[in-house]
Structure formats: structure tokens, C-alpha cells
Amino acid sequence: MKCVTLVRFTPKEKRPSVEYKKFLDGIMHVYAGAEGLRHKYFTVSDSGEAIGIYEWTSRALAEGFFNDDWDRMMQGMATRHALEYLTVRAELDNDAGGFEFYG
Template structure:
């Protein structure tokens, strides 16, 4: 499994209510994405940085989404280009499902 963290510094800080409205407007586009296990939208406490934490089945699945078109969409939506960082996630604890998952 792979975790990615996307971050982008906003041109102007936004309030949590505005972030929630924006995030809810894009959330449906991530439903049913092949290989995407979960996405958590994030906003820094000062409202100046936004992004997401994604859990993927594989790096290939993540790279299939982080295309030039996706980068343009995020840049157009938020006014700044995203930075994507990849992490291996060999073990995941899911307290909602009551499971511990390993990639092997």
C-alpha cells in the first residue's frame, strides 16, 4: 500500500467553513477511483495550506490519478500547484473496521 500526501499553499488563507464547502464540491470525484482506499482532506490551522492524505493499493494506482490534468484541476481550483509526496504503508490500523492490514 502507498500513502500520498498532497499539499498546496493557498494564495490567501481560507476559513474552515469555506474549506469544507470546497472539499465537499470535489469529494464525489474521488468516489470509486480504482485503487483509492481512502482520502482525508486537510487544512492547516492557519488556513494557509490545504491538501489531502490518500491511501492507495499501489503506487501505480496513485500515479494514474496524479496526472497533468489533475495538477491543472487542483491549480485552477486553489490557485497554486500541488506537491505530492509518496510513502510506503506496510501496515494500516483501521479502528472503524477493527482491522490491521498488511501489504503482504
């Protein structure tokens, strides 16, 4: 069953847009080609909290990705971080024009 994960964290440093793009270019290899990862959104709340939103083909693949190496990477980037797994029960895809119920 599909899974969405939310990673909430407070960055150790705030970066202007140009620096943030360079930073993302430097870490993109961690996410590009990750097995089961369909989409990843890099977002920020109005309060400045960074929130990574990941869409996975399964929870098992998500759990395999968020390992000790990933945790160490986050400790280097954030003053704190929290990971939450969400089971996708249904999905509306306006681009494809369809609705899926997963149970």
C-alpha cells in the same frame, strides 16, 4: 501494496467553513469513485497549509490518478503544490481489530 499520498499546497484563497463546504461539493466528483482510492482526508495545518491525505489500494492506481488533468486543477486552486508517495509497510486497524504486515 497499499500506498498513501500526501498533497501539500497553499490555497490561492482562504474560505470560511460554509464556502469551503460548497467548494468541496463542487470538486467531490473528481475523487468519488476514483479507482483504488479508499479514503481521502481534507486537512489543514496550523500554518494554513492544506494537506490532502489519500489512501490507495496500490501505487500504480495512485500514479494513474495524479495525471496532467489533476495537475491543472491544482494549479487553478493553489499557489504551489507538492505530491509525495508513501508505501504502506504495515497497518493497524483499531476499528476492525487487526494488524497487517505488508512487507
